Amino acid sequence: MVFFRGKYFPERQLFLRSEGRVRFLTIGTNTQIVMASALGISLIWGAVTSYAYLTRDTVLEEKNQTISSMSAQYQSLSNDFSSLEKELERSATRLEKRQAFLEKMAGLEEEPVSTSIVPIEEPTVENSESSKHNETSLFEELLGAKAAYAEVPNILSNSERRRQLLTRLRNTSERQQRLVAKMLQDTNNQYSSIEATLAPTKLSTADLLTHFDGDGSAMGGPYLPEEGFEPIFDASDHLSFADLVSANQRLEMVTMVLNSFPVGKPAEKYYVSSKFGRRRDPLKKTWANHPGLDLAGWPGTAIYATAPGKVVHAGWFGPYGRMVEIEHGNGFKTRYGHMRKLRVKKGEEVTVGTRVGDMGKTGRVTGTHLHYEIWFDGKVRDPAPFMKAANNVLKIQGRDEETSD
Numbered sequence: 001m002v003f004f005r006g007k008y009f010p011e012r013q014l015f016l017r018s019e020g021r022v023r024f025l026t027i028g029t030n031t032q033i034v035m036a037s038a039l040g041i042s043l044i045w046g047a048v049t050s051y052a053y054l055t056r057d058t059v060l061e062e063k064n065q066t067i068s069s070m071s072a073q074y075q076s077l078s079n080d081f082s083s084l085e086k087e088l089e090r091s092a093t094r095l096e097k098r099q100a101f102l103e104k105m106a107g108l109e110e111e112p113v114s115t116s117i118v119p120i121e122e123p124t125v126e127n128s129e130s131s132k133h134n135e136t137s138l139f140e141e142l143l144g145a146k147a148a149y150a151e152v153p154n155i156l157s158n159s160e161r162r163r164q165l166l167t168r169l170r171n172t173s174e175r176q177q178r179l180v181a182k183m184l185q186d187t188n189n190q191y192s193s194i195e196a197t198l199a200p201t202k203l204s205t206a207d208l209l210t211h212f213d214g215d216g217s218a219m220g221g222p223y224l225p226e227e228g229f230e231p232i233f234d235a236s237d238h239l240s241f242a243d244l245v246s247a248n249q250r251l252e253m254v255t256m257v258l259n260s261f262p263v264g265k266p267a268e269k270y271y272v273s274s275k276f277g278r279r280r281d282p283l284k285k286t287w288a289n290h291p292g293l294d295l296a297g298w299p300g301t302a303i304y305a306t307a308p309g310k311v312v313h314a315g316w317f318g319p320y321g322r323m324v325e326i327e328h329g330n331g332f333k334t335r336y337g338h339m340r341k342l343r344v345k346k347g348e349e350v351t352v353g354t355r356v357g358d359m360g361k362t363g364r365v366t367g368t369h370l371h372y373e374i375w376f377d378g379k380v381r382d383p384a385p386f387m388k389a390a391n392n393v394l395k396i397q398g399r400d401e402e403t404s405d
Contacts, residue, residue: 321363
């Protein structure tokens with residue numbers, strides 16, 4: 001049996017009764033405090049460990065959920081980067097094809113096409129380290145980004161890297177658009193120059209294209225880019241390229257037609273003795289239409305073909321006397337009459353400057369001269385404007401130096 005006396009922690013005496021004898025044990029204040037503290041700590045520790053044990057599964061579940069969420073986010077970012085990588089490769093391929101196409105149209109095809117994307121900024125002395133980085137090819141930079149992307153802490157920096165790569169691609173595309181605009185303007189200027197050159201002849205480029213022989217096949221239809229040549233960032237991006245292709249093809253066809261344009265001199269030394277059009281007939285002395293240009297000179301003066309073509313007539317032709325007629329293609333043909341001697345035969349192919357005969361006075365004439373005619377679209381034309389336009393046409397063809405001597 002145990003008895004406690006006093007209040008709080010005064011000195012206590014513990015009485016023990018056993019077998020008829022009574023003993024007592026004195027417990028001091030300090031001892032009581034130590035015992036109470038130990039008991040309190042034991043109770044608190046027991047409560048904490050019990051709570052921790054009971055809530056351990058909940059904490060572990062929350063941590064697992066957090067890890068799963070982070071893993072899913074990382075996988076999503078990884079998938080996003082993989083998609084970006086494929087898109088960058090597609091965009092780079094398109095840009096390279098487009099660049100090759102533009103260089104070919106601009107006459108730069110002899111230069112190798114770089115497989116790297118042009119940097120946004122030009123290299124400077126102050127920023128040599130940045131310049132060196134900008135010279136890195138797109139795919140090298142992409143691989144570097146992919147390697148860094150494997151580290152979760154670098155996700156934000158890689159997002160910035162992706163943004164920079166896309167910016168570089170867009171800037172390159174914009175530069176190409178500016179190049180296309182300039183090329184289109186140059187093409188249109190050349191076309192306008194041809195129109196101005198042809199104006200005195202009363203022919204238009206539309207007239208020339210109507211009789212374009214080409215390769216003998218009829219062509220047309222809307223512009224459809226070849227596979228893989230689709231626009232990169234803008235749904236209407238291809239329209240400027242379509243305009244350039246169309247203008248370039250039109251210019252090329254007109255230039256090809258001009259290869260049949262009479263640009264040579266029919267004789268070296270001559271003077272115009274009778275112009276094209278209405279005149280008083282030298283024999284009947286009445287008004288009549290003169291369908292050519294009379295170029296007077298010495299007997300035997302060499303007569304030359306003024307454009308490449310095929311001789312379709314070589315011989316006597318009524319009032320023309322000895323005459324040569326040459327088909328040049330694309331609606332053009334020329335006639336050379338009153339010659340004393342012929343130097344080509346029917347079916348023979350000639351070039352500019354081929355001697356076709358000698359000046360004479362055969363047929364219906366009053367003196368030695370060459371009767372020179374130019375035909376287009378089945379109609380005879382005044383040769384004088386054609387002869388004046390010849391030098392400009394040669395420049396358009398890039399052949400002016402061939403005949404400059």
